[in-house]
Amino acid sequence: MSIAPEIARLKACAVVPVVVIDEAEIAVPLAEALLAGGIDVIEITLRRPAAMAALEVVAKRVPGILPVAGTVVTPAQAAEVHNAGALAVVSPGFTESVDEAMRKTGLPWLPGVATASDCMRAVSAGRLTCKFFPAEQAGGVAGLKALSGPFPQMQFCPTGGVSLANLGNYLALPQVICVGGSWLVPADAVKNRDWAQVTKLSREAREKAAELRG
Incomplete structure (x- = not known):
């Protein structure tokens, strides 16, 4: 199965920093x-008023980094982050309205899933690469393994409670x-x-x- 180059980039990096920015001027450094x-x-x-400006300045001034927009929860935000220069989008959940808006942008989208019902909706929409959120609160590694049984075609980016201490437990899973x-x-x-x-x-x-993945 072919994947978007942006998703391949996420996979190659393995660790995605999730950042909250209060001041756009700190985004570049x-x-x-x-x-x-x-x-x-x-x-x-x-999550902050400065986020859109921060996304735009990173997209324009730091060409070596892949700018991903997170916490996109409305169709309007989907269009806004596309215009700001995001090359991929992540959401805490899944809705049909955001799914439709994301298709219009053409950007890769990782909707959030936490339950079997969430996964069914995502799969029905053809969204096979998803954010598992909130990872630790949704069952952690054991919960993710359980979901992967009925949904072997899915891939995940666990977020929420992940740290250096449990990083290896997640990256050891082939579906992550x-x-x-x-x-x-x-x-x-x-x-x-x-x-x-x-x-x-x-x-x-x-x-x-790198050590974990060889």
């Missing part, structure tokens, strides 16, 4: 700090293409503009992921 640590994707969540996590960009590092810390955490994650 933050993205550059991730790149310095070997992480070439960034998920900018639409990558994981998403906020631990790579801790709030205190962002507040203090400690980009060296972000680079250090990124490098640790990439090295562990």
Whole structure:
């Protein structure tokens, strides 16, 4: 089965930093700090007013990184992130209206799933690569294994409670293409503009992921 090059990029990186940005001006140095640590994707969540501007500036000024829009929950947001330069989109759940809007953009979309019913709706829409969210609260590795029984055609990006400590447990599953996590960009590092810390955490994650996947 062929996959979009953007999804292949997520799989190759293995670890996707999920970031919340309050000030658009920090987006570029933050993205550059991730790149310095070997992480070439960034998920900018639409949880703050500055998110759209941050997404746009990263898309324009940091060509080495794949800009992913996260927390897209409405059709209008789907169009907005497309116009801002996102090359892939992630949502915490699945709705038919957002699915339709995403088809209009032509961008790869990872809708969120947590239950068998969620998976059935996603599969019915042809969405076979999904975000497993909130991963730990939805059963963690055991829950993901259980879902993969009736849905062997699906691939997942677990997000929510994933950390360096349990990273290996998720990446060991063949149905997991990558994981998403906020631990790579801790709030205190962002507040203090400690980009060296972000680079250090990124490098640790990439090295562990490479070790696990050979």
